[in-house]
Amino acid sequence: MNTQLILNYLKDLSNHNEREWYHAHKTEYKEANAEFELLLHELIMKIGEFDSSILHNQPKDLTFKLVRDTRFSNDKSPYNPAFRAHISSKGKLPVPVGYYLMIKPEGQxxxxxxxxxxxxxxxxxxxxxxxxxxxxxxxxxLGNPDFQKYFTVKGTALKRVPAGYDREHPQAEFLKFKSWYLEYPVADAEFGDGEAFLHHAVRIFQIMKPFNDYLNRALADFRMPERK
Incomplete structure (x- = not known):
């Protein structure tokens, strides 16, 4: 799989974020998207070795569109130059939580x-x-040495522990959070070798699995709101 081709296309789109350019380079988009779906297929197979709940997924069902909703944004660029996917037992839905990948130029x-x-x-x-x-x-x-080597828990948080919870709880700081997530940055240079990137990504996802499992136990009874 050619992960460098993916990044190269996204760099070009970032530099020419216009509908005319996008439509004139649909062939390049299709080539990059095909490589991204191949990468997702390989990730599904490798992650499936330690998390079989995601093996039923098809790559095309896990991706997000490049088109941006600009209605309420000062930035009217029509595209988000990023290939994104969420791999979980229920596909790309935010719950249950899973394994998220974003490829975006300039170290993003x-x-x-x-x-x-x-x-x-x-x-x-x-x-x-x-x-x-x-x-x-x-x-x-969170105290596992491998976890601490790669991750810090992030998320939007309140200034105080919310009502109904013990302010002196040992995990009081995390009770302030409204979301709990992990981000492991990937430099542009790491996409030069697709196989090396795949191997490293799978390792990172395996280390985060206990964190995901914990949250999914907490969210076992959660149901996504129905769209009106």
């Missing part, structure tokens, strides 16, 4: 995991309740 690429969607108040409450009741397990996951 990353491998991610955890709960990014803090707009779902029920999900936030479920995770807070679970951390409050299972703080020691949370601490053990």
């Amino acid at each position: 690429s990353f491998l991610g995991g955890g709960l990014f969607a803090d707009m779902f108040k029920d999900a936030t409450a479920m995770v807070r309740d679970y951390i409050a009741a299972n703080g020691r397990e949370w601490e053990e996951i």
